[in-house]
Amino acid sequence: MKRRTALLALPPLALPLLGALPGLSLAQHYPDKPIRLVVPYAPGGTTDIMARTLQEPLSKALGQPVIVDDKAGAAGAIGTAQVAHAAADGYTLIFGNNGPSAIVPLTQKDVGYDPIKDFAPVSLVSVGPLVLVIHPSVPASSVKELIAWAKVQPNGVEYATAGAGSLGHLATELFGKEADLKLIHVPYKGQAPTTMAVLNGEAKVLLTTSSDTQDAAVKAGKLKLLGVSSAKPSPLMPGAPTIGDSLAGYAVDVWFGILAPAGTPAPAIAKLNAAIREVLADPELQKKFVGYGCIATASTPQAFAAMIAAEVPKWKSVVETAKISAQ
Numbered sequence: 070m071k072r073r074t075a076l077l078a079l080p081p082l083a084l085p086l087l088g089a090l091p092g093l094s095l096a097q098h099y100p101d102k103p104i105r106l107v108v109p110y111a112p113g114g115t116t117d118i119m120a121r122t123l124q125e126p127l128s129k130a131l132g133q134p135v136i137v138d139d140k141a142g143a144a145g146a147i148g149t150a151q152v153a154h155a156a157a158d159g160y161t162l163i164f165g166n167n168g169p170s171a172i173v174p175l176t177q178k179d180v181g182y183d184p185i186k187d188f189a190p191v192s193l194v195s196v197g198p199l200v201l202v203i204h205p206s207v208p209a210s211s212v213k214e215l216i217a218w219a220k221v222q223p224n225g226v227e228y229a230t231a232g233a234g235s236l237g238h239l240a241t242e243l244f245g246k247e248a249d250l251k252l253i254h255v256p257y258k259g260q261a262p263t264t265m266a267v268l269n270g271e272a273k274v275l276l277t278t279s280s281d282t283q284d285a286a287v288k289a290g291k292l293k294l295l296g297v298s299s300a301k302p303s304p305l306m307p308g309a310p311t312i313g314d315s316l317a318g319y320a321v322d323v324w325f326g327i328l329a330p331a332g333t334p335a336p337a338i339a340k341l342n343a344a345i346r347e348v349l350a351d352p353e354l355q356k357k358f359v360g361y362g363c364i365a366t367a368s369t370p371q372a373f374a375a376m377i378a379a380e381v382p383k384w385k386s387v388v389e390t391a392k393i394s395a396q
Contacts, residue, residue, distance in 0.1 A: 159337030
């Protein structure tokens with residue numbers, strides 16, 4: 070009762086300031102304990118390697134240890150769901166990408182989270198293109214020629230992917246939809262088998278992230294590189310045209326970024342964003358990311374949120390049209 074009486078005695082202008090005090094306190098003291106960065110995949114993959122590359126410099130920038138915690142399963146959905154339901158205090162984060170942060174909830178039932186409503190995006194970390202390669206037997210030297218050839222194949226054209234519901238699967242279906250092609254999906258378990266499938270002629274087309282094996286095959290003339298999926302030419306693939314040059318409006322990026330549970334206080338998001346920007350500005354770290362097939366790229370939380378909000382309905386349309394579900 071005494072506290073209520075004291076509050077009523079305060080000037081009206083002082084009351085809003087009281088509501089701001091928790092945020093001001095957090096801005097001053099956050100972080101004051103270790104931060105857990107969940108990677109929703111097994112150790113050793115690209116996502117895990119990127120997270121561990123950020124670990125030490127991000128710890129220094131924030132003044133607290135950043136602990137990388139691999140929580141694999143269900144194509145990234147298990148670790149992502151854990152973060153969605155964690156305390157919204159800035160101490161549990163997810164190192165997400167297109168898959169669990171946009172696509173998986175569209176292809177799997179009951180993943181336990183909403184990709185837009187349950188997260189507060191912090192910042193992009195990196196972006197990169199998918200690479201379109203074909204078997205040398207295909208009589209095409211450009212995306213335009215590939216589309217023209219594919220249109221006259223009575224039985225359709227086989228394309229390889231790393232699995233049903235993967236980004237490569239959806240991106241190729243989007244390509245076929247926009248080019249009005251009959252494509253036949255041939256799923257494999259992982260990226261390496263897809264490259265071998267096209268090298269062996271089991272499939273004719275592959276749209277996937279770059280790899281050393283693939284790059285070597287292109288240089289040796291065993292695969293033909295036709296283009297990249299990004300909206301603009303990529304410095305990772307010098308001289309390669311964009312698919313959009315031949316198929317207007319087509320653009321797909323592979324992206325990685327850090328998100329917090331929805332409701333995480335704005336001061337915590339701001340401090341995390343500033344630290345990520347500082348870390349990603351380091352030239353040596355940028356070189357490492359190029360080796361991972363991506364360009365280190367920070368963003369504002371608002372821009373990252375807008376990107377995800379646009380990407381989810383885009384892939385939802387593809388999933389529904391092609392009747393895609395994870396298997």
